[in-house]
Every structure is written in structure tokens, then in C-alpha cells.
Amino acid sequence: xxxxxxxxxxxxxxxxxxxxxxxxxxxxxxxxxxxxxxxxxxxxxxxxxxxxxxxxxxxxxxxxxxxxxxxxxxxxxxxxxxxxxxxxxxxxxxxxxxxxxxxxxxxxxxxxxxxxxxxxxxxxxxxxxxxxxxxxxxxxxxxxxxxxxxxxxxxxxxxxxxxxxxxxxxxxxxxxxxxxxxxxxxxxxxxxxxxxxxxxxxxxxxxxxxxxxxxxxxxxxxxxxxxxxxxxxxxxxxxxxxxxxxxxxxxxxxxxxxxxxxxxxxxxxxxxxxxxxxxxxxxxxxxxxxxxxxxxxxxxxxxxxxxxx
Amino acid sequence: xxxxxxxxxxxxxxxxxxxxxxxxxxxxxxxxxxxxxxxxxxxxxxxxxxxxxxxxxxxxxxxxxxxxxxxxxxxxxxxxxxxxxxxxxxxxxxxxxxxxxxxxxxxxxxxxxxxxxxxxxxxxxxxxxxxxxxxxxxxxxxxxxxxxxxxxxxxxxxxxxxxxxxxxxxxxxxxxxxxxxxxxxxxxxxxxxxxxxxxxxxxxxxxxxxxxxxxxxxxxxxxxxxxxxxxxxxxxxxxxxxxxxxxxxxxxxxxxxxxxxxxxxxxxxxxxxxxxxxxxxxxxxxxxxxxxxxxxxxxxxxxxxxxxxxxxxxxxxxxxxxxxxxxxxxxxxxxxxxxxxxxxxxxxxxxxxxxxxxxxxxxxxxxxxxxxxxxxxxxxxxxxxxxxxxxxxxxxxxxxx
Numbered sequence: 001x002x003x004x005x006x007x008x009x010x011x012x013x014x015x016x017x018x019x020x021x022x023x024x025x026x027x028x029x030x031x032x033x034x035x036x037x038x039x040x041x042x043x044x045x046x047x048x049x050x051x052x053x054x055x056x057x058x059x060x061x062x063x064x065x066x067x068x069x070x071x072x073x074x075x076x077x078x079x080x081x082x083x084x085x086x087x088x089x090x091x092x093x094x095x096x097x098x099x100x101x102x103x104x105x106x107x108x109x110x111x112x113x114x115x116x117x118x119x120x121x122x123x124x125x126x127x128x129x130x131x132x133x134x135x136x137x138x139x140x141x142x143x144x145x146x147x148x149x150x151x152x153x154x155x156x157x158x159x160x161x162x163x164x165x166x167x168x169x170x171x172x173x174x175x176x177x178x179x180x181x182x183x184x185x186x187x188x189x190x191x192x193x194x195x196x197x198x199x200x201x202x203x204x205x206x207x208x209x210x211x212x213x214x215x216x217x218x219x220x221x222x223x224x225x226x227x228x229x230x231x232x233x234x235x236x237x238x239x240x241x242x243x244x245x246x247x248x249x250x251x252x253x254x255x256x257x258x259x260x261x262x263x264x265x266x267x268x269x270x271x272x273x274x275x276x277x278x279x280x281x282x283x284x285x286x287x288x289x290x291x292x293x294x295x296x297x298x299x300x301x302x303x304x305x306x307x308x309x
Numbered sequence: 310x311x312x313x314x315x316x317x318x319x320x321x322x323x324x325x326x327x328x329x330x331x332x333x334x335x336x337x338x339x340x341x342x343x344x345x346x347x348x349x350x351x352x353x354x355x356x357x358x359x360x361x362x363x364x365x366x367x368x369x370x371x372x373x374x375x376x377x378x379x380x381x382x383x384x385x386x387x388x389x390x391x392x393x394x395x396x397x398x399x400x401x402x403x404x405x406x407x408x409x410x411x412x413x414x415x416x417x418x419x420x421x422x423x424x425x426x427x428x429x430x431x432x433x434x435x436x437x438x439x440x441x442x443x444x445x446x447x448x449x450x451x452x453x454x455x456x457x458x459x460x461x462x463x464x465x466x467x468x469x470x471x472x473x474x475x476x477x478x479x480x481x482x483x484x485x486x487x488x489x490x491x492x493x494x495x496x497x498x499x500x501x502x503x504x505x506x507x508x509x510x511x512x513x514x515x516x517x518x519x520x521x522x523x524x525x526x527x528x529x530x531x532x533x534x535x536x537x538x539x540x541x542x543x544x545x546x547x548x549x550x551x552x553x554x555x556x557x558x559x560x561x562x563x564x565x566x567x568x569x570x571x572x573x574x575x576x577x578x579x580x581x582x583x584x585x586x587x588x589x590x591x592x593x594x595x596x597x598x599x600x601x602x603x604x605x606x607x608x609x610x611x612x613x614x615x616x617x618x619x620x621x622x623x624x625x626x627x628x629x630x631x632x633x634x635x636x637x638x639x640x641x642x643x644x645x646x647x648x649x650x651x652x653x654x655x656x657x658x659x660x661x662x663x664x665x666x667x668x669x670x671x672x673x674x675x676x677x678x679x680x681x682x683x684x685x686x687x688x689x690x691x692x693x694x695x696x697x698x699x700x701x702x703x704x705x706x707x708x709x710x
Contacts, residue, residue, distance in 0.1 A: 204376050205409035207396040209488070210426030216434075220422070224413040 046288070053281035060275060071282035081283060083258050084266040087172055091262060092241040094176040095183060100230070100237055102180065103187025108222075110188070111195045121192065124185040132182060136250040139178050140165070168259035171252055175260055178247050183240055187233050194229030198222065227305070235298050242291060263287050325353040325528040326387035326495040328373065333382035335368060335552075342368050344552040345382065355522050355529045356557075357543035359536055361575065365552040366532045367406075370500050373530060375399045386496060397426075402494030402527075406501045408485035410473040416484045417456055417469040423492050424452040459491040479510050486518075490525060497527040503538065515542055536576050540564065548572045570691040573616050579647065581616045581685065582658035584632075588613060594686060597653050601631055602684050604696030613694060614687045619661035621683040624648055630676020634658070639667045650677070 056067045075081050110120050127135070142148050143164035151161035164174040202221045211217045245264040252260040254269070267287065271280030328350040335343040342365045350356045358366045371377040372384060375396030383392045391399055402423075410419050425434060428448050433439045440446070460466040463483045473481055482502060489497060502518070503511045519542050522529050533539055539546045540560040547557040550571045556563055567573040573581050586594035586601060588611045593603040602615060624636065633653060640647040646664040651657055660677075686694045 199407070199409065201405050201407050201409040202411065204371075204374075204396075204403075205405055205411070205488075207376060208374060208401065208403045209423040210397045212395075212397045213431075216426070216431075220411065224411070227413070 049281045049284055049288075052277055053285045055278045057277040057281075058275050059277055067278070071278045072286070075279060075282045075286065080258060080261060081266060084261040084263050087259070087261055088242060088244070088263045090172060091176055091179065091244055092238055094173070095179040095241040095244075096234065096237045098176075099180045099183035099187050100233055102184045103233065104191050104226075104230075106184065106188045107191035107195055108218075110192065121189070124188050126185065127182045128186045128189075132246045133250055135182075136178075136247055139247070140251055143174060165251055166256060168255075168257045171256065171260045175244070175247050175252065179241060179244055183237055186240075187237055190233045190236070191226070191229060194226050194233075195222070197229075198225045231298060231302050235295060238294060239291060242287075242294075324495055325526050327352045327385075328496060328528055328530065329383075329385040330369070330373070331383040331385065333369070333372060333379045333384065335365075335372065335377065335379050342552050343372075343379070346549070346552070346554045347382075348547055348554060348557060350528055350530060353526050353528055355519070355531065355542065355544045357539035357546050358530060358532045358549060359534065359539040359546060359575070360549035362534055364549045366534075366549045367500055369549065370403075370498050370530060370532045373496070374401050374403050374498055399496075400494065401496045401498060402489035402492065403498040404485050404489045404500065404502045406504060408473075408481050408505075410481055410484055410488070412473050415470050415472055416465060416476070416487075417460075419473070419484055420456045420459055420469070420487050420491050421452050423488060424455060425449075427492065428452060455491060459487045462490075463487045478505055478507075479514070482506060482514065486521070490521065490527075493525075494527050497522070497525065497529040499529065499531045501533055502531075503533070504535075511538075518542065537578065540576070546576075548575060550575070567685060568693050570614060570616070570687040570693075573685050573687070577618060579619050579659045579661065581618050582622065584615045584617070584652065584656070584658070586613050586615050586686075587611070596632065599632060602681055602686060602696070605686065605694055607688060607694060612689050614689075616685040616687065617658075617679055617683065618685075619647070619659045621679050622650075622658065622660035623662075623678045624650070624660055624667075624670070624675050625678055630678050632677045634675055634677045636670060636672050636675045638672060639670050650675070 053071055054066060054068060055064050056071070057064050106120070106124055110117055110124075113120070142150050145151060145161065145163045145166055148164070150164070154161055163170060165171055198221065202225065203217060206217050206220045209220075211220050243264060244262050245268070248254060248260055248262055248265045249268075254261040254265050263283070264287075267280050267283045270276050270283060328348075330346055330348045333343055333346045334341070346365075346369060348356075358369060360366050368377055372379055373386075375391065375394055375398070379392065383390055385391065386399065386401070410416075411422070414422070428451075429439070429445065433442050433445045433448070440449075456469070457466065460469050463486060465480065465483045465487060468476060468480055468484070473484070476484065482505070486502065489499075499518070503514055506514060515538060518531075531539075531543060540563075543560060545557055546560050546563050548555045548563060548569075548571070550569075555569045556567060556572045558566075563572055563576050567576065570583070574583070584596055584601070586596040588605055588607045588609055589595050589600070590609040591603070592605045592607070593600040594605060594613055594615055595601070596615070605613070607613060624634075635651045637649045637651060637657075640649065641664055644663070645661055646667045648660040648662070648667055648670065649657065650660060658677075686696075688694050
């Protein structure tokens, strides 16, 4: 026994080390391909964007100089960019609560109903699968100040007609309306999935505990149980709203008088129309940074409050 | 109240309610789940509702709770017809099988919830605003005290500020039990409350629920698929099979004197051995050309099934046996042992005795014997056939090994 114990330290220490090397190599060969792909496809473009944002790069220009944070200073002092940021924030602030709320409402109605559930589900989901660029022409017609059916309808009931897309006071609201129309169905489908995952016996328990009204049951079971879904839906909806572009591109081109100038449109103009790659990259970096902050806030702070397991 | 655990003695009894089910039926489309079930549970009585899975026992319990409504028949609680009254208005407490605790609330909030729902008005329950309405504070304080009391009674007072996710299965079960008893229910329903617990905890909690029932005095309906649980806990056992109530009687009666073959096979573990026999012209039940029981009024040539409990089946020599059989193997279970046997036609049958009796038994031909008085005979339709006179003496002499 003691002989054996004494003999142990004398054993060559090489064997285990070789084993570790072998494991390391196996691990590297397994992780390697995806790590390279991630670097090339996900991280490199972002790095390139950040690098470009520190230069005065212009498409077609022969020279490129490092200008440090100049582009950021320009961008943050640029009136158009500030209007654009404010408009985008406003657009997000309208579209997110409205489409999340409507999506939840429709999901609850569909879940509570017995007939035609499949039909309603598909109907509300249609705007999500339809091509927004194509549907924009329909909206242009609907919102046309003179021949648009919406204004005709308003006229019939005796209300004054509204210049939906042509007035700088209305244009952002009109675009938000289209955004809500487009997003609600998506949110609804996510909520339907969340509602379906709620343990039915909790409603039995609520009923026995004396939750008489639908409001009581909603407050006691549905709302808290939907927490994780709600967090996800709000995050997705905000990201989608921040990325508004197609409707602006096809319907208003940022106008009138920059009233529908939004971030992606401004970046697009800067990069692809004015060919200011450096400035556009700086805007894009700011754009991504703002999105990241939003997402991190939601997942870190809110997550703790909606997951109970 | 002597003999009860200290903590339960503090619980005040309530006025228990009498429960009556009168011809209750329910079907979903073509499937009949419950077929004219009538059952009366006396005030303060503990009735176990047992049956194989899918027999409709949970549906029946939900009907008593008001979570399901019958197609026909009536439910009466304390003499009041509540057939169409919803659960929230029935003042019935229920422990659901999965416990159904609210995962976002602490144990304390879970326990308080039924009281908050019942004692506070809708306006008082409003977030923020409600707290400042007259009376809310006093009510909440009273609720808090009641919750503390229930927590102490169930020995979960140290868990009250935990959420369900941070508790073990047994702890959650106690919280679920607490949520049901905290409002002094007059009718207490439990849907397989022990099925998610491990074996040792189950036996322990079984005793606690019986103690709790004694302390509360509430009328209790307890659903389980575990016949042992039903026999051990209940004053009376109700056996439900394919939506029909077959027998309601004390545990001893349903075991010793079942009225239907389904009751005989469901109650008892291992289950009763059934041998098919034919009645001859002298009223004897004949199996493999041997009479094994006699004194039946059934028509000659009628097929009957003779049931014998494992513990009544004796294994002995070949000569004085009532039936020859083959011993396949014996199984040691600690206090008991089982002998797995085959009848001449190959049908399996099980005998149970203390391990000493089976010591030294080797597989091979054996003889089976029993006391005729222990036999339970059923006709082809499954109804119990009772001998016209006590035939025990006749066959018993042959049976002695």
C-alpha cells in the first residue's frame, strides 16, 4: 500500500499532458469552422463599418484619410440626422405600443373564440407575408388626398378630409399607421403561441380561488404568464420599427420637409446617394449601438422580472 | 382532537357541507364520460373516488368544483342546487394534481390569493389605488395573519417568501394544500394530490392529509388512481369504471365483498386471480372437470368467473389440491412473497404469503387450495353471484393441505 503510494509521484507526467493536447486539437477543429465563418460573416462587416466610420471615405474618391471621431461629431451635429433620430423615436413610440397592444387584443379574442379561428389568424397575418413595397402602392391609393377611399369615407360621414402623406404634420402618423397594420399580425401570432403555452390548470386554480371576471383572470394568470412572450414581442417590434424604410422609400422619400426623415432613410441617402461612406458608417454605428442598448436593457433588466423558473 | 399533531389542533373546524350528486351525466361528442352517477357524501365524510385512468373521476371532481358542468343530473352542496353555479361562486376548495401554483407569486401570495379574491372588493384589489381605500389595510392584515397561521399549521412558514420554482415537489404540494385550506372550506376536493411525490413522501403525506381532514372536519372528496391510497385514507371508497359508479362502501367492504368484477379486479394488489368456470346441473362451478365451488342458483351451463385473492391461494402437494398448477417462480418482496403460477390451461395466477411459507419452493407441478368462503364468484355480466347456502364446509375439508 505505502509502496504504491510512494511510487505514484514517480510516474511520468507526460501521459496526461499529451491527452490534453489531443483534446485541445479536437476542440479547435470542431469549433474552428464556425468561428471562422462567424468572424468573416458577422464580426468582420461590423468591424469594417466601424473602421470606415473613422475615415472620410467616399465612393469614387481616390484617397482615404483617417479622421478619427470627426464623422461622429459631424453626424451628431447634423440637423437632418437629429430630425431623423427624433422622427424614428416618435415612429417607434407610436408603432410599438399600438401593434403590441392590438396584437395582444386580437390574440386574446381569437383564443377566446371558437369558430373561424384559422381564418382570423390567417387574415391578420396577411400583412406580414405581403410585400410591403407592393402594398405601399395600395396604401398610396387609400390615402390619396383627392381620390383615396379613406378620405371619401370621411367625406361621407361629414368629416373634413385629411392630407395623409402630403402634410408634414400627418405624414409620420400615416406611416406609423401602415407600420402598425404591418406589425400587428406578427405580434398576434407570437402572442397566440404564448397564450397556447399557458398551463390551463392555472385558470382552473384562478376560478376556484374566486377570480370571477375575465379581468381578474387576465391579471392573475394571463398577463404574468405572458411575460416572457411580451418581452420578446416588444423587443422584436421595436427593432422592426426602428428599421422602418420601405414605406418611406416608396411613399414619401423622407418628405415633405424632412417630416418623414427616418434613420435608415438618412443612412441610405448618405451612403448610396451622396456616397459619403464615412458619414453613413458613423450613422450606422450609432444606429446599431442604440439598438444594442435597447436589446441589452430589455434582456438583462426585464428578463429577471418575467421569468419565474 | 387527541392524537393529532400539535399544529393541526390550532385549526378551527368549519361547518362541513353535505354533497349530493344526483344522476350526473356528461359526454363529449360520442364519448360518454359519466353515466348517471349518483353519490352522497355526508357532512365531514372523507370519500375517495378511485378508478383506472380515463374512468371519469377527474371530470366528476371538476363537476363538483364547478369547472365542468353536467349534461344531465344535479349537484347539490349543503342542500343548495349548484348544478349551474360556477366554481368561483361555489366556495369549494380544490388541490389540483399539478398543484397549479402561480409561478410569479411567492408562497405567501399564493396562500393569500383566495382570501384576497373573496374578502376584498374589486376596487380594493386595484393596484396602488386599492391600498388606500377604506378597510383595505385591515383586511390585508387579517389575511396576512390567516396565511401565517396556515403556514405554521402546514410547517411551511419558513418557505412563505419563496416562489414555487425554488421549492421541492413536496413543499409545493404543501403550499397547494395550504392555498386550499386557508379559507376554511366547507368542501375540500383533491385531485391526485400525491401522484407527483416520491414513494416515501407519499406515505407520510397520506397520514398528514388524514390528520388535516380530522382537524378541519371539512367534507372531502379525494380522487386517486391508487387503490392503496383510497383504502388507507377514506371513510368510504367509490369505484368508478367507464363513467359508471360501481360501488360505494367502506374500504373493507369493497375489498372483501365487491359487488362487481371490476371492483374485485381493481381493488387489491396484486390483483385478484380470476378463473373461468361453468355451472353444472347441481349448481357447482366446474373448472377443468373439477368442482371448485358450489351452491349457485345460476342456470346449468352458465359461465362464471371465480375470483380468488392472492393471499387466499394456498400452494400445497399434488394430492389434496383443488386444482393442479405449475409454479413458475417465487418473488421475495420483504414482508411478503409472491408465487407466480400457471393453471393447466396456461393462464397466470398469483399467490401471496409470507416468505417463510415459500422458502424452498422450486418451479414445477404444485396443487392449489383455498377456503370456499373466500371465493368471489361473478356471472358472465360481471355481477356478483352469492352461494345459496354456506358451501364453505364442504369444500373446506378438501382444501386443507
